[in-house]
Amino acid sequence: GENVEQHPSTLSVQEGDSAVIKCTYSDSASNYFPWYKQELGKRPQLIIDIRSNVGEKKDQRIAVTLNKTAKHFSLHITETQPEDSAVYFCAASSYSGGGADGLTFGKGTHLIIQP
Amino acid sequence: DTEVTQTPKHLVMGMTNKKSLKCEQHMGHRAMYWYKQKAKKPPELMFVYSYEKLSINESVPSRFSPECPNSSLLNLHLHALQPEDSALYLCASSIRTGSGNTIYFGEGSWLTVV
Numbered sequence A: 001g002e003n004v005e006q007h008p009s010t011l012s013v014q015e016g017d018s019a020v021i022k023c024t025y026s027d028s029a030s031n032y033f034p035w036y037k038q039e040l041g042k043r044p045q046l047i048i049d050i051r052s053n054v055g056e057k058k059d060q061r062i063a064v065t066l067n068k069t070a071k072h073f074s075l076h077i078t079e080t081q082p083e084d085s086a087v088y089f090c091a092a093s094s095y096s097g098g099g100a101d102g103l104t105f106g107k108g109t110h111l112i113i114q115p
Numbered sequence B: 001d002t003e004v005t006q007t008p009k010h011l012v013m014g015m016t017n018k019k020s021l022k023c024e025q026h027m028g029h030r031a032m033y034w035y036k037q038k039a040k041k042p043p044e045l046m047f048v049y050s051y052e053k054l055s056i057n058e059s060v061p062s063r064f065s066p067e068c069p070n071s072s073l074l075n076l077h078l079h080a081l082q083p084e085d086s087a088l089y090l091c092a093s094s095i096r097t098g099s100g101n102t103i104y105f106g107e108g109s110w111l112t113v114v
Helices: none
Strands: A004-007 A010-014 A019-025 A032-038 A045-051 A056-059 A062-067 A072-077 A086-092 A109-114 B004-007 B010-013 B018-025 B031-037 B044-050 B053-057 B064-070 B073-079 B087-094 B109-113
Touching (some): A019 A086, A045 A056, B004 B087, B010 B018, B018 B031, B031 B073, B044 B064, B044 B073, B073 B087
Antiparallel strands (some): A019 A072, A032 A086, A056 A062, B018 B073
8 A cells, every 4th residue: 555754743944934845655656646734623624736747836835846756745835924834744645446545644744833 | 615514523422322423515526535533643544435335444443334325425423432532533525536636624523432
C-alpha cells in the first residue's frame, strides 16, 4: 500500500515569511495529491491539490509542486498570516483498476505563525 | 454546495451501548467514506462505499458496522466499543471513487467511550 512521509512535524515562521512543507510517497501509481488544512476542533479542509499531469499549481499565496520522478511534493505558503496557523496534511491517492482507494495521509505539520 | 452533514456532533457512550453515527450528502456523490482521527494524528481510512456497495474495509474490528441505505446516506453502527475507540469520526464523499476526485469531509462526530 501507499506510504506518505511528511516533514517537518512542526514549523514556526515569522508572520510575513514563507513556509514550506514537504512530502514523499512510495506508490508510483499515485496520481492525485491534495493538501488539507485542519484547525483545532475542525474538519480537514482542502486548500489545494495537484494531479500527476502537472508539475506546479498556484492559488494566491499557496502553491504546490510535484516531482513524480523523485516521488515528492511540496506546499509553499508565502506572506504567512496568523490565520495560516493550523495543522497541514498532505495526502496521496491512487486508483487501481480492480479496486478503489481513499486517501493516505502524511502525519501532519503543525504550522505556527509568530506575530 | 459542498456539504457533508454528520450527526451527532458529540456522542458519549458506554462500552455496552449500541449507537449509530449518521452522514448525509446531497451532492450526487457516489463514493462515501468513514475515517477515524485520533488527537494529533492524521485521518485513517476505515471504509469506502462505491455506488452503495462496500468496496474497502481496512481491517476494521466488527464492533464497527457500516451501512449505506442509499446514495445520500451513510451510517456507522457502534456496538461494544472500547475506550481506545474514542476519536473524531469523519465522514467524507466524492463524485466517485478513483484518484483525482476531490474528497470532501463532514464536520465529524466526536465519540467518547466510557
